[in-house]
Amino acid sequence: MKILVCISHVPDTTSKINFTSGDAEFDTNGVQFVINPNDEFGLTRAIWFQEQQGATVTVVNVGGPDTEPTLRKALAIGANEAIRVNAAPKDGFFVATQLAEVIKAGNYDLVIAGKESLDYNGGMVPGMLAGILGYNFVNSCTDLKIDGTSAMASREIDGGKEIVSTSLPLIIGGQKGLVEEKDLKIPNMRGIMTARTKALNVLEPVSSEATTKAVKFEKPAPKSAVKLINADNLDELISLLHNEAKVI
Amino acid sequence: MSILIYAESSSEGKFKKVAFELASYAKKVAESMNTTVTAVTVNNADASELSKYGVDKVLKVSNDKLKNFTAKAYADVIKQAAEKENVKLVLLSSTTDSLYMAPLVAVALNASFASNVVGLPVSMSPFQVKRTAFSNKAFAITELETEVKVLSLAKNSYGLVENASTLAQEDFAAALNDGDFSVKVESVEKASGKVTIADADVVVSGGRGLKGPENWGLVEDLAAVLGAATACSKPVSDLGWRPHSEHVGQTGKPVATNLYIAIGISGAIQHIAGINSSKVKVVINSDPEAPFFKVADYGIVGDAFDIVPRLTAKLKEFKANNS
Numbered sequence: 198m199k200i201l202v203c204i205s206h207v208p209d210t211t212s213k214i215n216f217t218s219g220d221a222e223f224d225t226n227g228v229q230f231v232i233n234p235n236d237e238f239g240l241t242r243a244i245w246f247q248e249q250q251g252a253t254v255t256v257v258n259v260g261g262p263d264t265e266p267t268l269r270k271a272l273a274i275g276a277n278e279a280i281r282v283n284a285a286p287k288d289g290f291f292v293a294t295q296l297a298e299v300i301k302a303g304n305y306d307l308v309i310a311g312k313e314s315l316d317y318n319g320g321m322v323p324g325m326l327a328g329i330l331g332y333n334f335v336n337s338c339t340d341l342k343i344d345g346t347s348a349m350a351s352r353e354i355d356g357g358k359e360i361v362s363t364s365l366p367l368i369i370g371g372q373k374g375l376v377e378e379k380d381l382k383i384p385n386m387r388g389i390m391t392a393r394t395k396a397l398n399v400l401e402p403v404s405s406e407a408t409t410k411a412v413k414f415e416k417p418a419p420k421s422a423v424k425l426i427n428a429d430n431l432d433e434l435i436s437l438l439h440n441e442a443k444v445i
Numbered sequence: 446m447s448i449l450i451y452a453e454s455s456s457e458g459k460f461k462k463v464a465f466e467l468a469s470y471a472k473k474v475a476e477s478m479n480t481t482v483t484a485v486t487v488n489n490a491d492a493s494e495l496s497k498y499g500v501d502k503v504l505k506v507s508n509d510k511l512k513n514f515t516a517k518a519y520a521d522v523i524k525q526a527a528e529k530e531n532v533k534l535v536l537l538s539s540t541t542d543s544l545y546m547a548p549l550v551a552v553a554l555n556a557s558f559a560s561n562v563v564g565l566p567v568s569m570s571p572f573q574v575k576r577t578a579f580s581n582k583a584f585a586i587t588e589l590e591t592e593v594k595v596l597s598l599a600k601n602s603y604g605l606v607e608n609a610s611t612l613a614q615e616d617f618a619a620a621l622n623d624g625d626f627s628v629k630v631e632s633v634e635k636a637s638g639k640v641t642i643a644d645a646d647v648v649v650s651g652g653r654g655l656k657g658p659e660n661w662g663l664v665e666d667l668a669a670v671l672g673a674a675t676a677c678s679k680p681v682s683d684l685g686w687r688p689h690s691e692h693v694g695q696t697g698k699p700v701a702t703n704l705y706i707a708i709g710i711s712g713a714i715q716h717i718a719g720i721n722s723s724k725v726k727v728v729i730n731s732d733p734e735a736p737f738f739k740v741a742d743y744g745i746v747g748d749a750f751d752i753v754p755r756l757t758a759k760l761k762e763f764k765a766n767n768s
Contacts, residue, residue, distance in 0.1 A: 315580050319560055320547075324516075325551065328520075328552025333627050355644065357636060373696050379683070409559060411587050412573065417581075434756070
């Protein structure tokens with residue numbers, strides 16, 4: 198089984214978010230970048246398939262040379278090889294069209310991408326890949342088992358979960374649950390050393406236009422200070438929630 | 446040129462509240478475009494309630510094969526309805542199901558797509574919307590550059606606006622093929638009779654401050670009085686005290702509710718990112734330095750084991766006198 202894991206290179210979840218160029222661009226100054234958490238759950242599941250079922254795992258990112266440390270980390274975690282499509286990820290559609298080319302050329306059976314990235318939160322790349330390629334697609338996937346060309350998956354739904362059956366080739370929108378938090382792998386020294394010798398192939402992008410553009414960013418208005426209520430005066434809280442906030 | 450919305454129903458065949466919010470929003474946008482609102486419903490026999498929120502026409506799809514949500518098939522239905530009505534703007538809500546099918550709808554219609562849209566379009570020409578990004582730490586003004594556009598509206602970002610209309614009801618038979626059902630639902634596990642985080646107006650959430658799963662009765666009792674859903678922080682779900690489906694935060698479920706009550710949750714930046722779209726936030730924590738106090742509207746410093754039962758009792762009394 199050939200697995201492709203799509204990796205987004207995103208600001209660490211604790212990053213302060215600021216903008217430059219008249220609030221038109223994200224300010225990367227001092228920001229630590231990581232593998233998008235939803236992608237990391239998918240990568241770890243892919244490595245499980247590699248160890249248990251002999252799959253090969255390729256990781257791919259659409260981005261500039263500055264994203265290579267993130268791909269190297271994925272290699273250190275255990276991916277067999279990496280691909281970088283050398284283009285700025287202009288929008289979700291642009292990224293999906295680039296990835297679709299990689300998938301067609303590499304004949305992957307299973308493609309795992311996080312259900313959304315924690316930077317632009319578009320939540321569209323896995324679905325658009327499925328739409329472009331006509332492959333089967335399970336989003337918000339919390340468990341995945343593959344047997345030959347058959348797949349069983351759990352999908353999170355509002356208020357519960359659903360078990361679905363489908364077949365390869367398959368696109369998965371991954372999230373926590375594909376593996377548990379405690380199963381995430383921290384690269385060890387051997388992994389880091391081996392990663393240096395693994396292939397990281399750079400591909401030039403195919404011609405494609407973005408369909409959306411973030412023209413300006415805004416930060417939420419500063420919040421007024423919390424109203425503290427004495428623990429012995431709970432009636433005041435109820436009164437505030439009823440009369441002032443009007444939520445009960 | 447009508448605006449098309451997908452009015453989502455629950456498995457019991459009743460409209461979800463988000464369907465009415467979407468209709469309210471669509472009506473307002475339609476007014477500025479001088480056009481009408483058309484809704485698509487699936488297996489919902491009585492669509493008349495949509496007329497309260499300004500929907501002009503409904504395309505009713507009835508098909509046993511669509512009993513379970515199947516993203517590809519539902520996307521195909523929306524696509525065919527959009528083409529039939531020559532629609533340039535498709536609006537979806539932000540439920541798990543709608544977010545699942547939205548990119549499929551966009552690709553099928555050669556449309557651009559923006560998710561997490563909050564508020565009315567910033568500009569109609571060029572078409573720009575405001576959406577949340579960076580896990581609620583910022584907004585992005587996003588331009589959609591194709592002729593056909595798909596938006597998903599963030600929950601609770603617009604609200605319900607009543608606007609009576611005359612509703613024309615029409616049966617619509619979408620042509621579906623086997624490929625639409627290549628992902629087959631085998632079983633659904635859903636706690637019945639429980640308010641879900643996605644549907645709730647109030648969410649009561651517990652953190653590690655509650656010391657163990659055996660104390661969750663505190664959270665559940667308070668939630669029961671408020672008709673609220675229960676939720677938890679990431680450490681609580683990682684420790685296995687509560688199921689994944691209750692984990693809210695950046696890597697868990699997003700919460701955009703009217704009232705969010707956090708008990709014994711310190712307020713790590715990842716937790717706040719996931720719940721920050723909630724309108725009113727209340728924190729109960731014994732540590733006055735807990736970061737949650739910086740983002741909350743109301744706070745009580747003190748012991749949850751003392752405060753929460755008393756608050757529950759008082760709210761019970763309040764509800765009895767005010768219902």
